[in-house]
Amino acid sequence: MFNQLFGNIWLVTLASGAVIMGFLTVNALFLVWLERKLSARFQRRLGPTEVGFAGTLQTLADAVKLLGKQLITPRNADKPLYHLAPVIVFMPVVVGVSLFPIDRQLMFVDLNVGLVLVFAFAGIGFIGIFMAGWGSNNKYALLGAMRAVAQNIAYEIPLILSALSVTLLARSMKLSAIVEAQSTLPYLLFQPLGAAIYLIGAVAETNRAPFDIPEAESELVAGFHSEYSGMRFAVFFLAEYSNMAIVSMVATTLFLGGYHGPWLPGYVWFFIKVYGLISLMMWFRWTFPRLRFDQLMSFAWTVLVPLSLANLMGTAVVLKVFRR
């Protein structure tokens, strides 16, 4: 769509980048507000009420406050790593968002390896997290970063395996083709186990409760971003909430039929599904207690990985036997 509009690939890239950055910022502001509001209601509190209608502008005010804060760099920090880490964490997210079909005619880039690219860029983010933890020269930040990397490697495997079984069904890694294949029924009905594994893995990937061990406040201050202040901290926050949006977009595309849905226009359905999943993740966070680290790792390696492997094998066998 944008290619036909502009013709110039650089202009298109620039415009898409600007649109996605704007979307991600508004998305993060909205999600922080939603999280605070939902957590409050789950605990029978009111949450933000003062700034704007029902506190909607509270996060904007917080963002302005963060912009005005002093950026502190620890004296013994590894400066290049420390300064580069927030960028490395955030940039893959921008690329990731551009890959999803938001509507039949609305997507920024349509690649035939879209699914691979999504997970590849998600993987780059963890390098950024480890850079932040290492560069901070702080034992808590380093411990948090180590946990984050270990956890993310452990959960990436079942995540990708469950996504693979969907590509077997759709016979494509092109995200638009996967969505088109679900025009009648979403893959959630054919892959309930895969969807469940994906959801668990996605919560772990975004480092959210009950898998928020890398940021366990009671043990690690704030985990890998303990030493970051002001806008650098805000970028980590932005990346965290954008990652929530991305894993939800992947889940929407793979299991919930993307933009397909009755009556409403496609992009409305897409965002309804994405924000519904995000709300579900917030619901998890404010319900479940945090896992212990060994529980988390053994759950990933001894339960999720075998289950997702079995799911992939089962899917392959069933497809080989029954398809045409």
Add this chain to the structure above:
Amino acid sequence: MTATTRAKTNYLVTVLGGLFSLLAGMLITLRNLFRRPVTEQYPKSKPALSKNFRSAIALVRFEETQTHDCVACMQCVQICPSFCIAIEGDKPEGLKRKRATEFHVDYALCSVCGLCIDVCPTNTLKYSRVYDQVAYRRDAFVYDLLTEFRDAEVAYLEKARQEAAAKEAAKQAAAAARANKDTAPAAANASKELEND
């Protein structure tokens, strides 16, 4: 049943039980999501106080007189363990009963024990329901309890004086009548005697 299969069924039971407990927990948070928040937006909405709420003492305003009934007996001053009550009293002109002319309570000292309320012979002391007093100086907590009664007190005293005067007049009239009664029978007898004659 061998040990391994039992262990396996136990494992399955554990997993399913754990899954059920997760769902149960989510149901609890969901239920709370739709319940009313319990937050009290304090300056915007005031809390509902308990019936037994105690705060600084205040004077009771009686229905019939529209004023307090402190007779400056000083019993509350004497019983107060915190020495926070200061009263001055005087007999108003034309009246025989004492009335309080000054009534100060230092709420910064008061421990809200309620002994003054128990000891009051005219039941004119009660707990007030104020709870959010704020000040920069301690002496701001010395309350003059009579301020709100000034006008009512003047009216009451005027009325009491009139009543007292009326009572006095009635008393005098009665006395005069009694004096007349004392002389009247004699006069009647005298008139009778006159008739008989």
